[in-house]
Amino acid sequence: MAFARSRQAFAIAGVLGLALSATACGTGNDKKSDSAGGSAECAAYEKYGDNDGKKVTIYSSIRDIEADRLAESWKQFEDCTGIEIDHEGSAEFEAQLGVRVDGGNAPDLAFIPQPGLVKRFVDSGKLKPVGADTKKMAEENYPADWLKYSTVNGQLYGAPLGSNVKSFVWYSPKTFKEKGWTVPTSWDELIKLSDQIAATGAKPWCAGIESGDATGWPATDWIEDVMLRTQTPEVYDQWTSHGIPFNDPKVVEAVDKAGTILKNEKYMNGGYGGVKSIATTAFGEAGLPITTGKCALHRQASFYANQWPKGTKVAEDGDVFAFYFPAIDASKGKPVLGGGEFVAAFNDRPEVQAVQTYLASGEYANSRAKIGDWVSANNKLDLANVTNPIDKLSVQILQDKSTVFRFDGSDLMPATVGAGTFWKGMVDWINGKDTATVLQGIESSWK
């Protein structure tokens, strides 16, 4: 019996030995770090210092193709400086970032799309303010408005990276041409067009706010966009910073105004059912009936360009395109709602700062834009490098001096409200709850 046992042990030891030797073979091919420093292509990167062989980890919500594009966008920087950038994208970014940071496993850099979250990490003392180089680069390249969002207690905690413009209404130029409709340039024209379409028995609008555990956010964008149009930007700022209560009459007015479209059974919800179907329609699918003519209008951000089925031509003369969500009161200027992510650092080693500075630079913005489907408020971004028409339009709007830009309000609010009760409240609101009750509920959660 003892003999049989030892033979068994021998077999297991054999497998183990094999495994160990295989491991030894596997570690042979290290990443080649041939820093071609000195060549003409690398001249622009010399200022990032001597950090050859260092590694910087980045954590973000960017995955799949977008992540591959990211890796491509900083490839030259990696080759020239010798800094290895290790990017990890996660679908659970918002929840997991906190877990990682609290667990002492913070990434060097994170692309945080919510200023509210930046503030939370600053308050708990986890984030490092940017270095002098990054600060200078950020101030040179980004509008002061944008830097304000990542500034806490007078300290800058990261430059913006990508951006998106949310004040768009998607439509089909083809259908518009066929039916003889014109692109509305004012709120009144927009309503008139909606009534005109509704009169034919069709549903003019489509919308959907289902988005997994983020269900509700598209509706908050609606409210924010309307809020910017019925109120001044200053009131908007008070609202997002809790200077006025969430159930202030001004907010009630904006929500009800949005409700004249969103909760109008005559308008909603082309191709999907009644108003309540907005709650269960996936955000990605919501606008698709435009391509089949079941609805005509869909208010959604520039990044919705990625949602259209393969082969759909996104252009002013194509299958789908977007027009600017018109202002209600022309005298208040051209309000634009948008979003974007900020490059915040949990560590301030020199190589981390070098990457942070580089990501704020014009070189980076152009390098990323050339790869496609990307928008940024970086003013060094050359419009010629922006490939698709909707991104071009977005960049134009962002760089337009007459634009009154405001950041997505729910991203500015504390997560309990901005990613919690506001989203949930909007779901209830679409589902039939009245405005006052919903806003009262959100207000009581904001402590």
Next chain:
Amino acid sequence: MEFDFAEEQPKFLMLMYGLIAFVAVVGGLLLLLDVVPAWFARRREAQIVAASASGAPLPRRRKPREGMFALFFLLPTLLLLTIGLVVPAIRTTLLSFMDGSSNEWVGLRNYGWMFSEDSIVRVLINTLVWVLLVPLVATSFGLLYAIMVDKARFESVAKSLIFLPMAISFVGASIIWKFVYAYRGDGQEQIGLLNQIVVSLGGEPKQWLLESPLNTLLLIVIMVWIQAGFAMVVLSAAIKAIPADIVEAARLDGVTPWQMFWQITLPSIRPALIVVVVTLSIATLKVFDIVRTSTNGNYDTSVIANEMYNQAFRYGQNGQGSALAVFLFILVIPIVIYQIRNIRQQREG
């Protein structure tokens, strides 16, 4: 999109490393478990041989060494239990008395919040509905099924049919049922089974997951669907274990099937029944995946575990999340105590 092996090479390399690490760790553990006892056995064998050769009495096993041996195997478990269970439990309890960012002590405020905030009270009520309904329905269903298929033809086929859902993860099951409940507008092609049935019968399609409290009941159906198989298997085994002579004696006494069920079957399988109900109760208290996948707690369907995750990890309200976790923990304790007492009584009796 084309799949380029050369491009994906790093990922495959990573996969290989993972597999190798797995083999190394598991292999190492197996080796340890095999070599160490074998070594002890060989030593003892040698001792016996030596003792019998010299004619001396057989060496007695020394107790202390066995104690050491037991400790050697217990230590990893104790260590992991401490790291993974005891420490987090204490930390969570402490956090539940602190504010959202875990900086200041707030006393019982988080617990007050839990019972005063309307939406959270709703969550507590939902959890109560789950815990009352799932064990009851799943167990009755499993019991009924077990009795019905007992000694029937194709018993094993019938049993595997109801046991199959057990093999599906909660998330997978929820996605399947989400399709069953799916909604498309009136006049469109329905993709949801339930709505297609309604439409075929001349009704109007409904948004099943939108209306409270119907939606919670529909989510409970998913859990019952998964768990009824478990109840059925355990109860069926218990029914088969009832001594044949008791059943026969009852038959000779002329009991009706109804009497047979209430006076013979049920008392005989009582221990198994309790195990099933307790296990299901605990599983139900912890339910998270189904709610998160199906509705994400929207439309008044949230339960404690889901709300706990949201508060602690998504909203950054560690205190409130921890308070919910502690409350959940407290709810489980009486069930566990009941179960332990039961096992002890059975052993003694």
